[in-house]
Amino acid sequence: MSATGIGAAVRRKEDQRFVTGKGHYTDDVSRPGQCHAYFLRSPHAHAKIKNIDSEAAAAMPGVLAVLTGADLAADKIGNLICGWMITSKDGSQMKMAPHPAIAHGKANYVGDPVAVVVAETLPQAKDAAEKVKVDYDLLPALCDPAKAQDQGAPQIHEVAPRNTIYQWHLGDAKAVEAAFKTARHVTKLDFINNRLVPNAIEPRAAIGEYDAGSESLTLWNTTQNPHVARLVMSAFVGLAPEHKLRVIAPDVGGGFGSKIFIYPEEVVCLWAARKIGRPIKWVAERSEAFLTDAHGRDHVTHAEMAFDPDGKVTGLRVKTVANLGAYMSTFSSSVPTYLYGTLLSGQYEIPAIYCEVDAVYTNTVPVDAYRGAGRPEATFVVERLIEVGGRQMGVDPADLRQKNFIKTFPHQTPVIMIYDAGDYHASLKKALELADYAGLAKRKRESVRHDKLRGIGFSTYIEACGIAPSQAVGSLGCGVGLWESAEVRVNPTGTVEVLTGCHQHGQGHETTFAQVVSERLGIPLENVSVVHGDTDKVQFGMGTYGSRSGAVGISAIVKALDKIEAKAKKVAAHMLEAAEGDIVFEDGKFTVAGTDKSAAWGEVALNAYIAHKFAGQELEPGLKEGAFYDPTNFTFPAGCHICEVEVDPQTGESEIVAWTAVDDFGTVVNPMIVEGQVHGGIAQGVGQALLEGAIYDKDGQLVTGSLMDYCMPRAQDLPALKVEMTKTAAPSNPLGIKGCGEAGAIAAPVAVINAITDAIGTEDLPMPATPQAVWRALQKANDRRTAA
Amino acid sequence: MTAVALTVNGKAVTGDVDPRTLLVQFLRENLRLTGTHVGCDTSQCGACVVHVNGKAIKSCTVFVWQIEGANITTIEGLAEPNGPLHPMQEAFREHHGLQCGYCTPGMIMTAIDMVNRKGHELDDPTIRHELEGNLCRCTGYHNIVKAIAAGAKAMKGHVQVQS
Ligand code: FES
Ligand code: FES
Numbered sequence: 001m002s003a004t005g006i007g008a009a010v011r012r013k014e015d016q017r018f019v020t021g022k023g024h025y026t027d028d029v030s031r032p033g034q035c036h037a038y039f040l041r042s043p044h045a046h047a048k049i050k051n052i053d054s055e056a057a058a059a060m061p062g063v064l065a066v067l068t069g070a071d072l073a074a075d076k077i078g079n080l081i082c083g084w085m086i087t088s089k090d091g092s093q094m095k096m097a098p099h100p101a102i103a104h105g106k107a108n109y110v111g112d113p114v115a116v117v118v119a120e121t122l123p124q125a126k127d128a129a130e131k132v133k134v135d136y137d138l139l140p141a142l143c144d145p146a147k148a149q150d151q152g153a154p155q156i157h158e159v160a161p162r163n164t165i166y167q168w169h170l171g172d173a174k175a176v177e178a179a180f181k182t183a184r185h186v187t188k189l190d191f192i193n194n195r196l197v198p199n200a201i202e203p204r205a206a207i208g209e210y211d212a213g214s215e216s217l218t219l220w221n222t223t224q225n226p227h228v229a230r231l232v233m234s235a236f237v238g239l240a241p242e243h244k245l246r247v248i249a250p251d252v253g254g255g256f257g258s259k260i261f262i263y264p265e266e267v268v269c270l271w272a273a274r275k276i277g278r279p280i281k282w283v284a285e286r287s288e289a290f291l292t293d294a295h296g297r298d299h300v301t302h303a304e305m306a307f308d309p310d311g312k313v314t315g316l317r318v319k320t321v322a323n324l325g326a327y328m329s330t331f332s333s334s335v336p337t338y339l340y341g342t343l344l345s346g347q348y349e350i351p352a353i354y355c356e357v358d359a360v361y362t363n364t365v366p367v368d369a370y371r372g373a374g375r376p377e378a379t380f381v382v383e384r385l386i387e388v389g390g391r392q393m394g395v396d397p398a399d400l401r402q403k404n405f406i407k408t409f410p411h412q413t414p415v416i417m418i419y420d421a422g423d424y425h426a427s428l429k430k431a432l433e434l435a436d437y438a439g440l441a442k443r444k445r446e447s448v449r450h451d452k453l454r455g456i457g458f459s460t461y462i463e464a465c466g467i468a469p470s471q472a473v474g475s476l477g478c479g480v481g482l483w484e485s486a487e488v489r490v491n492p493t494g495t496v497e498v499l500t501g502c503h504q505h506g507q508g509h510e511t512t513f514a515q516v517v518s519e520r521l522g523i524p525l526e527n528v529s530v531v532h533g534d535t536d537k538v539q540f541g542m543g544t545y546g547s548r549s550g551a552v553g554i555s556a557i558v559k560a561l562d563k564i565e566a567k568a569k570k571v572a573a574h575m576l577e578a579a580e581g582d583i584v585f586e587d588g589k590f591t592v593a594g595t596d597k598s599a600a601w602g603e604v605a606l607n608a609y610i611a612h613k614f615a616g617q618e619l620e621p622g623l624k625e626g627a628f629y630d631p632t633n634f635t636f637p638a639g640c641h642i643c644e645v646e647v648d649p650q651t652g653e654s655e656i657v658a659w660t661a662v663d664d665f666g667t668v669v670n671p672m673i674v675e676g677q678v679h680g681g682i683a684q685g686v687g688q689a690l691l692e693g694a695i696y697d698k699d700g701q702l703v704t705g706s707l708m709d710y711c712m713p714r715a716q717d718l719p720a721l722k723v724e725m726t727k728t729a730a731p732s733n734p735l736g737i738k739g740c741g742e743a744g745a746i747a748a749p750v751a752v753i754n755a756i757t758d759a760i761g762t763e764d765l766p767m768p769a770t771p772q773a774v775w776r777a778l779q780k781a782n783d784r785r786t787a788a
Numbered sequence: 789m790t791a792v793a794l795t796v797n798g799k800a801v802t803g804d805v806d807p808r809t810l811l812v813q814f815l816r817e818n819l820r821l822t823g824t825h826v827g828c829d830t831s832q833c834g835a836c837v838v839h840v841n842g843k844a845i846k847s848c849t850v851f852v853w854q855i856e857g858a859n860i861t862t863i864e865g866l867a868e869p870n871g872p873l874h875p876m877q878e879a880f881r882e883h884h885g886l887q888c889g890y891c892t893p894g895m896i897m898t899a900i901d902m903v904n905r906k907g908h909e910l911d912d913p914t915i916r917h918e919l920e921g922n923l924c925r926c927t928g929y930h931n932i933v934k935a936i937a938a939g940a941k942a943m944k945g946h947v948q949v950q951s
Binding site for chain 1 (some may be wrong): 805806808816817819821822823824825826827828829830831832833835855862863864867868873877878880882884886887888889892893896910915916917918920922923925926927928929930931932933941
C-alpha cells in the first residue's frame with residue numbers, strides 16, 4: 001500500500017473548498033438575466049381543480065408569467081415516469097397513473113404544484129402567487145396505506161382500482177405453508193416501518209436556461225444522477241432531444257436517495273425558461289422540501305417466522321402494504337419489491353420464504369428510495385423476528401443467530417439472491433467482544449441500582465449493493481442498465497483526469513477515485529482530478545445511489561486503467577525500442593525486463609501525444625481510454641451492529657450508551673471515509689428508531705412539516721460510535737469492493753428497537769420510540785401484568 | 789429601499805436593500821459570499837451561522853438593516869485567501885468532520901464561537917450540547933465532535949486574521 005493508495009486514510013481533496021466556503025452548490029449559481037420561480041401548491045390533499053384565475057397575479061409588478069397544468073399540456077410536455085416495471089402475481093402490469101409536472105384537473109397531495117409564478121425577484125413571485133385564485137372542489141383524502149384498499153376508500157387514480165398499484169409476490173407459498181405446519185415455534189409480529197423525510201441539509205434547487213442560438217437547454221440541478229435525469233426529461237418528458245439538453249449537478253449537499261428522482265420543478269424550470277426566454281431559478285424552502293421531496297419507508301407489515309425444535313429457522317412469511325404516495329416516483333416501484341423481498345433471507349439459511357407486497361396510492365407525497373431503500377425494511381423484519389423468536393424460546397439472541405448463519409458460499413437464497421462471499425461469524429464474534437457482551441449482566445444490575453433499565457439489541461444485517469448486472473435487473477423490470485462508465489484522460493504532461501458517471505454528494509469520490517488512479521499509475525494524488533456531474537463532460541453514467549460507486553464506478557475506472565496501461569506499454573516499447581511484451585510497468589516506470597532501460601510515466605505520456613517515436617499507422621497518438629463496466633453480481637456487504645441502551649422507566653427516555661459496528665465491506669479504499677459513511681448511516685437509522693416520523697392527519701395535512709415538528713437527530717442524541725471492520729473480498733468486481741453507504745441506516749433501526757424492547761421487557765413498541773411511546777409500552781405491559 | 793453599511797471580513801461594504809432582506813441574503817446575493825448557506829426556514833439548521841461583532845448568529849434570523857454598522861465574519865473571512873487554514877477549518881479537514889460540506893461553514897463558525905466562550909478544552913458532552921442549533925445529515929456528528937475538540941486545542945494562541 002502506498003501512502004495515498006488503496007487502503008490509506010487520505011484526507012479529502014474536496015475539503016479545501018468546502019471548509020473555506022468555496023463550494024459550488026446549485027443555489028450558488030447565478031445566471032445573467034436570471035428570474036425566479038415560485039410554485040403555488042395545493043393546500044388540499046385531494047381536490048378537483050375547477051378553475052384557476054391568474055389574471056390579477058399576472059398583472060402584479062415584476063411578473064413574467066403565471067403558468068398552469070393546462071399550459072403544460074398545451075405544450076405537450078410529457079408526464080414524469082416510474083422506470084421500474086413491476087408485474088403483479090396475476091400477471092398484470094403495475095398501474096402507473098399520469099404524473100404531470102403541474103397538476104391538471106385534480107391535485108393529489110398537499111404540495112402538489114398547481115401553478116408556477118415566474119417573476120423578476122422571488123418576493124415578487126411570492127406576492128403574485130397570493131393573487132392566483134384557485135377554485136377547488138374538495139374530495140375525501142386517503143392517507144393511511146392500511147386503509148387504501150378498503151371498500152369505499154377514496155379513489156385516487158382511475159387506472160388503479162382500490163388504489164392498488166400492484167400485488168407482487170416472491171418465493172414459494174406452498175413450501176412456506178408446509179414449514180409452518182410442522183414448526184415447533186412460530187413468532188408473529190405486526191409493525192409499521194415509519195415514514196421518513198430525507199432532509200438533506202441542502203434543499204433541492206434547479207436553474208433552467210435556454211440558448212436560442214444553439215436551441216439547447218441547460219439545467220443546473222441538485223441531482224445524484226444527471227444523465228438519468230437528462231434521459232428521462234428528453235425521452236419521456238420531451239423537453240428537448242438528449243443532445244440538446246445539458247444537465248449539470250455541481251456540488252450537491254447530501255442526497256440519501258431523495259435527489260435521485262426527477263421532480264416536477266426541474267421540468268418546469270426548463271420548460272418555462274424556453275417559453276420566457278430567460279434563465280429561471282427555483283430553490284426549495286425547507287417547508288417545501290418536507291412537502292415535496294420523496295419520502296422514505298412507510299410499510300405496514302405482518303410477518304411470521306417458523307422454528308424447528310433445534311431453533312433452526314424453517315420458514316418466513318411476510319405480508320406488506322407499501323405506501324407509494326400520490327404518484328409513482330422514478331424508482332419507487334422497485335423499493336418494496338426487488339430491494340426488499342430479495343433480502344428477506346438476511347444472514348440466515350432459511351429454506352422457505354414467501355413475501356407478498358401490495359403497493360398503494362395515497363394522498364401523500366410520493367415515496368421512493370431513501371438511504372437503504374427496502375433493505376432497512378427487510379432487515380427490520382428479519383432481525384426483529386429472530387430476536388423476538390430467541391426471547392420467546394429462551395435462547396440467547398447471539399446464539400440463535402449463529403445457529404442459523406449461512407456458512408458456505410456461494411449460497412442461493414429462496415428469494416433470488418446468490419450470496420457470493422461473507423463471514424457472518426467473524427463480524428458477530430468481533431462485535432460481541434468489542435461490546436463486552438460478557439459483561440452485560442453486570443451492567444444491567446448496575447443500571448437497576450440507579451433506577452434504569454438496560455438493554456442490548458443486535459442487528460446482523462445483510463444488504464445488496466451495486467445493483468447489477470444489467471441483464472439481471474432488466475429481467476426484473478428495471479428500465480435502465482446499472483453498469484457504470486469511466487474515462488481516463490492522460491494529458492501530455494502526465495496529469496490525469498478521470499471522468500466518471502457516478503456523482504458525489506458527500507462520498508468523497510474526488511479523493512477515493514483519485515487514490516485508485518494514483519496507486520495504479522504511480523503518480524501523486526494531486527496530479528489526478530475527478531470529473532463528474534456534467535452531461536457535456538461525461539459521456540454517460542448511472543449516478544450514485546445504492547452504495548454503487550465503489551463496486552461499480554471504481555471498477556469501471558480500473559477497467560479503463562487496464563486499457564491505459566496496455567496502450568502506454570505500446571508507447572514505451574516504441575520509445576525504448578523493445579518488444580511490447582518485454583515492457584514492465586511498476587511504480588510509475590516502464591522498464592524493459594532484464595535491462596536498465598526505462599521511461600518515466602511523464603515521458604511516456606508526452607511521447608503518446610507528440611508521437612515522434614511511432615508512425616500513426618502503427619499506433620494511434622494520444623492516451624485516453626474509456627470503459628463501461630457491468631458487474632457479474634450484486635455485492636453483499638454484511639455485518640453486526642450492537643446497540644446498548646439505558647431506559648428511564650419514569651420518563652420513557654432512552655439513551656444510547658454504546659454502539660458497536662463491525663462491517664464487512666470487502667476491500668476498503670479509504671477507511672476514514674468508509675467509517676464516516678457508517679457514522680452517518682447509523683445516525684439516520686437511530687433517527688428513524690428514536691426520533692423521526694412523518695405524520696399526515698386524516699385530512700392529508702403533513703403535521704410534521706418543519707424542522708420544529710419533525711425531529712432530526714442532533715449531536716446530543718448520538719453516542720460516540722465504535723466502528724470496526726472485517727473483510728471478505730467481493731468476487732464480482734476487480735478490487736473486491738462491496739459498498740458502505742447504506743449499511744448504517746440498514747442495520748441501525750432494528751438494533752435500537754431490539755435494545756429498548758430488551759430493556760423494557762415488552763415487544764410491543766412502535767418507531768419512533770419516543771419517550772412517550774416507550775412510557776406507554778411500559779404502562780401497557782404493566783396493565784397486562786396486573787390484569788393477569 | 790434601505791441603505792446599509794457594514795464591515796464584512798474586514799472590508800467596508802454598503803448596499804441599498806429591500807427592508808425584507810435578511811443578512812444571509814445580503815451576504816449571498818449582494819456580496820456573492822455564497823459560503824454561508826441556507827438549510828431551513830425555521831432557524832433550526834445552523835447552516836447560515838456567521839459572526840456578528842464576534843458572536844455566532846444565525847444569519848437567516850436578522851434583517852440586514854438591524855445590524856447596521858456591525859462587523860461580520862463569514863467562513864470566507866477566516867483565513868487569508870492563499871494562507872493557511874484557520875485551525876478549526878484545518879481540524880474539520882483533518883478529522884473528516886464533513887461529507888457533503890453543506891452544514892460545514894455553519895458548523896465551523898459555531899465551533900469557533902464555542903471556543904471563544906468555553907475555552908480550548910472542550911469535552912464531548914459540552915460539544916454535543918453546544919451543537920444543539922446545528923444540524924448535519926451526513927456525518928452522524930461523530931467526527932464533527934472530534935474535529936471541534938481538536939480545533940479548540942489548536943486555536944490556542946491563534947490570532948484571527950482580518951482579511
Ligand atoms: S438557515 Fe438559518 S438556521 Fe437554517
Ligand atoms: S456534511 Fe452534509 S450536512 Fe453536514
